[in-house]
Amino acid sequence: LAKTTQPISMDSYEGQEVNITCSHNNIATNDYITWYQQFPSQGPRFIIQGYKTKVTNEVASLFIPADRKSSTLSLPRVSLSDTAVYYCLVGGTSGSARQLTFGSGTQLTVLP
Amino acid sequence: DAGVTQSPTHLIKTRGQQVTLRCSPKSGHDTVSWYQQALGQGPQFIFQYYEEEERQRGNFPDRFSGHQYPNYSSELNVNALLLGDSALYLCASSLGDRDRYGYTFGSGTRLTVV
Numbered sequence: 001l002a003k004t005t006q007p008i009s010m011d012s013y014e015g016q017e018v019n020i021t022c023s024h025n026n027i028a029t030n031d032y033i034t035w036y037q038q039f040p041s042q043g044p045r046f047i048i049q050g051y052k053t054k055v056t057n058e059v060a061s062l063f064i065p066a067d068r069k070s071s072t073l074s075l076p077r078v079s080l081s082d083t084a085v086y087y088c089l090v091g092g093t094s095g096s097a098r099q100l101t102f103g104s105g106t107q108l109t110v111l112p
Numbered sequence: 113d114a115g116v117t118q119s120p121t122h123l124i125k126t127r128g129q130q131v132t133l134r135c136s137p138k139s140g141h142d143t144v145s146w147y148q149q150a151l152g153q154g155p156q157f158i159f160q161y162y163e164e165e166e167r168q169r170g171n172f173p174d175r176f177s178g179h180q181y182p183n184y185s186s187e188l189n190v191n192a193l194l195l196g197d198s199a200l201y202l203c204a205s206s207l208g209d210r211d212r213y214g215y216t217f218g219s220g221t222r223l224t225v226v
Contacts, residue, residue, distance in 0.1 A: 034214065043116070043202045043217025044155065087154060100145070100204075100215065102154030 004088045009107040018075045020106050022088030025069050033064060033071045036087045038105070044087060048073070075108075083110045116205050116218035124224045125193050131223060133188040137205030138216045144186040145215065146178060147202040155202055161186050162208070193225045 005023040012018045024033070032051050036044035048055055050062040050071070061074040075082060085105040117136040125131050137144050143162045147155035157170035161180035180186045184205075190197055200222050204215040 041200070041222070042219050043204070044215075045217065046214035049214055100147075100155070100157060102147075102156070104154050 003101075004090060004103050006086075006088050006103060006106045008104065009109070011109050011111060012078055013111050014079055015077050018078050018082075018108060018110075020073045020075075020086055020088075020108065021070055022073070023070050024088070024090045027068050027090050031090045033062065033068075034089045034091070034100075035060070035062065035073045036089065036102075038085045038087065044102075047086075078108075078110045080110050080112065082108065084108060116203055116216050118201075118203050118218035118221050120221060121219070122222045122224075124226060127193055127195060127225055129193050130189065130191045131193060133190075133201050133203075133221045133223070135186045135188070135203030135205075135218060137184050137186070137203075141205035141207050141216065142184050143206045143208060144180055144184065145204045145206070146186070146188045147204065147217075148172070148197075149200040149202060149220070151199075158188070190223075195225050198223060198225045 032049055034049040035047045037047050038044040048057055048060045048062045050064055052064050052068060055062045063072045085107050087102050087105040089100050115138050119134045123131060135144055145160040146158040148158055149155040158172050158176055159169040159178055160167050161178060164180045175191045177189045178187060188201060200220040202217050202220045204217045206215045
């Protein structure tokens with residue numbers, strides 16, 4: 001299973017764009033990159049998933065360079081309610097990918 | 113559309129006892145995975161059930177066992193509880209066993225072993 005490395009914590013101010021970068025040097029050809037958000041005492045919530053280039057949905061964008069050894073989650077104009085832990089995961093579609101491997105995540109704190 | 117439902121939300125048990133946690137998957141999902149999350153850590157994979165069978169297992173002892181019913185609901189059983197089993201236990205459901213579609217997590221059961 002590919003290992004991921006993320007910053008332990010980040011601070012931002014309301015209204016700013018936040019970019020959280022994840023390193024996954026050993027990503028396999030079949031692996032997808034998925035980001036989850038978790039609030040205290042709640043389960044992780046799926047944010048976005050991608051394989052290459054750029055993916056955008058109503059809450060975030062995911063940028064993946066051509067070598068796929070890293071990815072960046074971009075949150076536009078964050079608010080206080082975006083304060084949470086963000087996890088980057090890589091995994092395929094079969095076999096050992098059945099288990100999601102979470103690291104320690106990035107604690108994002110949005111300040112007023 | 114109901115999401116993943118877990119019960120109970122909180123539980124206090126004594127060391128050595130046994131506990132059963134329950135999970136109802138999101139409507140339309142047929143695969144259930146269980147995770148243990150200690151305070152300040154990311155969730156750790158326990159096992160996954162698909163078609164009523166355990167398909168994959170993480171690095172957890174045999175004291176942790178599970179079951180999936182024909183209606184796709186699932187149970188996590190932990191025997192001979194240890195203080196270190198205190199954690200948030202999360203259930204996640206998906207369609208099939210592929211992360212391709214993203215997993216939906218419940219809010220978890222907070223287990224405290226005293």
